[in-house]
Amino acid sequence: MTKNIAAVVLDKKAVNILDRAFVEDAWLQKFEVPQNADGLRRVESSDIVYLLSEDADLDDGYLVINTAVFSPLQELSKPRIAFERIIRVALRHFDRSIAIPIPWQAYHSGSRLSVFAQAARDSKQRIYFDQSPDGSGNLYSFAVTSNPEDLDGVPKDEDLYKRAVEGICDALLADSPLAPPVGNFGVLLSEPLGVRLAGSGTLSEWYEQRLNREQRAFVDRPHDRPVRLRGAAGTGKTQSMVVKCLHDMYADPDSDKTFAFLTHSSALAHTVVRGMLHALDPNERWTSMMTPSGRPKLWIGTIYELAQEKLGYDKKGLEPLSLDGREGREYQRVLIEEAINQVLVSPEIVMDHFPGCQDFEKRLTNRANDPSLIDELMNEFACVLDLEAIKKDTHEANRYARGSREPWQMVLPTEAHRRVVLEIHDVYRAKLRLAKMLGMDQMIADFGRYLGTHEWGALRERDGFDLVFVDEYHYFTRAEAMLLHNLFKPRAQVSGRWPLLMAYDIKQGTNDVALSGSMEKFRNPGVGESALSELKQVYRSTPxxxxxxxxxxxxxxxxxxxxxxxxxxxxxxxxxxxxxxxxxxxxxxxxxxxxxxxxxxxxxxxxxxxxxxxxxxxxxxxxxxxxxxxxxxxxxxxxxxxxxxxxxxxxxxxxxxxxxxxxxxxxxxxxxxxxxxxxxxxxxxxxxxxxxxxxxxxxxxxxxxxxxxxxxxxxxxxxxxxxxxxxxxxxxxxx
CATH class of the missing domain: 3.40.50.300 (P-loop containing nucleotide triphosphate hydrolases)
Known part of the structure; x- marks a missing residue:
């Protein structure tokens, strides 16, 4: 009879190893690993499996998972997704510079935490964690529910956790049974994605031999001014940024300087950028570097994750609507469709506005044959109305309706056309509020206000940064760009300039975020006049x-x-x-x-x-x-x-x-x-x-x-x- 595994226990480094593993659902039954598995060994004691790295120590933090989480009774459509989310929460638990993605909707209550178990919007299953079981620094993933429940009311198997932790010492001392040399284990340990993108080469090899003249000049720039790193796709912008980040951090390891590496995508930050850093230093010294006061020297993530961390939306039951994925954009599309339907039958709008734009009324009515219409409205919302915080019946709305327009904007030739768009936008925002959702622009507006508070003024010297890297700067809105200067420690300023390093290629932007406002966002987004470094050699593509x-x-x-x-x-x-x-x-x-x-x-x-x-x-x-x-x-x-x-x-x-x-x-x-x-x-x-x-x-x-x-x-x-x-x-x- 096959014995069921009740719990699996991982040390901190084992969590990192499994974060980059290919995992099949079947692996979550026995948790077997092949021989020579990247320094990972498996010890089984009674009904508990221990997956331990070569460096595992009794004083390390440990992740304990109640394997009932993966039981068929939970009806998870993809159990491996739940496992990957448990691993990500564990990474965050052991390294505070790592963030939990916003769409997972992390909720907190005391030491308890829950996140969505699956990716689909229609899945309400949630995974539950205790972030301080028995007052320890361990993490315990103890349950899954089919719908969100009160965190404190979800039952937890305390005895299983205690048995699992009590067995750690014996597991560390035990010899691992030899795994069969071949077989389908259901797990494949691989190098991080960023390693493949970066290629081979250590930090010293890149700095001394592989950087071209323009890249080396950028990496050697002092921290005395903002710098724009401009280059076409494949010219090595991100690689140059990552090399500079690590080179400058390692050049002064004992200082209390702190760095931030911001991107517009959580996955890019935590999968690609961290993988590229791993390629430069496989020992990952950068993950454990602290200032004398105990703060991590490097924070990696998105501007939204930084805002979430400071504003605590996850503790208030508010969900920001991410428009980076098909799911979020499709949801926005549905809301805009509903808003159009409402506007088309509104007596006030039909009487007051449509007589002046009958072509637009016809286009809205026949939108099923005009697939670009919703895309144009989404772009107008994101890059004009939401970006400028324009709301119906305000002075800004009147200026929008009567003012001149840029050539790249949606074709709205008359005031009546623009008034109708304002009405659609107003209904759309009301629907967002009804769903207790926030647009990302609203989160950024709140974050900007927070950075202007007395509270942040008092914390800025401690929690701010000395150097800020921004990759994919062309995806940042003007509102996002204009708050970056407030992220710095006051001491980082040099003659009115802040060391903000921006990498971008405007032509990669598939919406008009990069164009909205003016080019001042690139030249001087509130940080002082920037210097330009330009990359012209392509390393990705054939001639x-x-x-x-x-x-x-x-x-x-x-x-x-x-x-x-x-x-x-x-x-x-x-x-x-x-x-x-x-x-x-x-x-x-x-x-x-x-x-x-x-x-x-x-x-x-x-x-x-x-x-x-x-x-x-x-x-x-x-x-x-x-x-x-x-x-x-x-x-x-x-x-x-x-x-x-x-x-x-x-x-x-x-x-x-x-x-x-x-x-x-x-x-x-x-x-x-x-x-x-x-x-x-x-x-x-x-x-x-x-x-x-x-x-x-x-x-x-x-x-x-x-x-x-x-x-x-x-x-x-x-x-x-x-x-x-x-x-x-x-x-x-x-x-």
Whole structure:
């Protein structure tokens, strides 16, 4: 009879090892590990399994998991997701510089904590933790419930926890039984994703040998002014930032200086950036470096996680609405649809506003045949109304309705058009409030106010930072950028300037966040006039892909952005490759069947397998349709939000299916860009719509290191006009 495992116990380093593991649901029954498993050993005592690293010590903190959490009775759709979330909470427990992602909705009550157990919005299951069981520094994951419950009322098996902890000493002294040398263990321990992106090389090797002249000049800059690190995709912006961060931190290890490394994506921060740091220093000395007062020297995360930490929304039952993923954007789309329906039948709006914009009324009524409408409204909300905190019936709203507009904004030619948009926005915000949800812009507004309080003024010297790195700065709104100077310790200022280091490429932005406001966000976001460092050598792509991107860059609408919308001038440092190709299919079905067949076949022949082959769809509606199609569902691992990056581990014999904005920051051997269709782009569209489309194509294509294959469907107008120049210049070849 097979013995059931009641609990599993992990030391701190074992938690880190398993954070980067490929885990199958079946592994959560026996927790077996293969021989030579990255220094991890398994000891079984009675009905408790101990997974211990080589450095495990009795005085370490330990994670204890009641394995009833993974029982079939809990009906978790993906038990491995619950395990990965337990591991992430444990990482946070042992390292306060790590944050719990906002969509998990962490709730606290005393020492107890709960988070959502699964990713889906319609799943209400929650995992429960005790962050100080028996007054210790351990973490105990003790239960799952099908719906949120009062934290203090969820029962906890105290005896199981005590038995598990009492057995740690014996487990540390025990010899591990030999695991069979071969077999399907259900777990594969792998290197962090960031290691693959960074490549080989220690910090000293990168600093002394591998940085080019421009990168080295950036890394050697003193902390006396803000610096803009500008470069096209693949020029090594993030690598340069990570090298500088670690180099400067290690140069003065005994100081009380603290650094912050901010990104716009939690997964990028905690999976990619931490992995790149691990590649530079596999011993991870940076994780344990403290100031003399006991604060971590390095904080890594998003501006939202920093805001959440300071504002404590998780303790107040408020949920910020993340729009980084398909789920959050789809929810926003539903709310906007409902708001439009309400506005269309409002007597006041019908009488007062629609007579002055009958074309807009018709467009709203017939929006089922106009898929770009909701996208344009979402962009207008995010980059104008929410960004500027414009609300109906205010002075700001009157200025918005009557003032001039930028060429990149939604085409709203009259005051009546803009008044209708204000009405839709007002209903949309009311629906958010009813759902007890906050827009990210509201969280940032609250955070900005907090940073101006007497409380933060008193804490700033202790809790602020001496140096702030901001990667993917082009995704930061002006409101987010303008509060960054308040994150510094007062002593960090040098002659009115703050050492803010910003890496960006405006053309990778698929919405207009980077353009809203003015270019002052880049030159001087309240931190003093910045100096420019520019990277021009491409290390990701072949010369053929670089030439393709150069011609694609020429297709961007001409925009006067004070020199920040620079022409693509990068030169490839890679060996020769294939010219990107275009294939046209008669039907959508033929396109879908062909692309996944090609992707799976290609994945079998390259190092890294399916995690190195990405199928990126340029049309959101068609992405959702393919994602839901049963005929290809078993051929890909979907990435539907930037927080899904760890799912890349599970591609293996499949491929990755996503949209360009969800894989920003990543690179693949081969990229299939699908539905590069004429229906989504023509020269008669507004400047903003065309720019966003070209940016999406640019972002997707620039993820490729060796091959790009474009596919279009005659059902949606055949090849996009955008490709005409590339075909004429032969940087794109028709198959």
């Amino acid at each position: 053929q892909i670089t030439a393709f991107l150069r011609d694609l860059d020429a297709c961007f609408p001409a925009m006067d952005l004070e020199g920040e919308y620079a022409t693509y001038v990068a030169e490839s440092q890679q060996e020769e490759g294939d010219t990107p190709t275009l294939t046209v299919f008669a039907t959508d079905l033929e396109l879908v069947d062909s692309v996944f067949e090609q992707a799976i076949r290609m994945a079998r022949d390259i190092d890294g397998g399916g995690s190195q082959v990405a199928v990126l769809c340029l049309n959101e509606t068609l992405f959702d349709k393919i994602y839901s199609a049963g005929r290809v569902r078993d051929k890909f691992v979907p990435i539907t939000t930037r927080e899904d990056l760890k799912e890349l581990r599970y591609a293996r014999n499949k491929c990755v299916f996503s949209m360009p904005e969800f894989v920003a920051g990543l690179q693949f051997h081969t990229v299939f860009l699908i539905h590069v269709d004429g229906a989504d782009y023509d020269e008669d569209q507004g400047q903003g719509t065309r720019r966003r489309y070209v940016s999406r194509v640019y972002l997707g294509a620039s993820r490729a290191a060796r091959k790009i294959l474009l596919l279009s469907s005659k059902e949606h107008g055949g090849p996009s006009q955008l490709l005409d120049t590339l075909l004429a210049n032969q940087t794109l070849r028709l198959r």
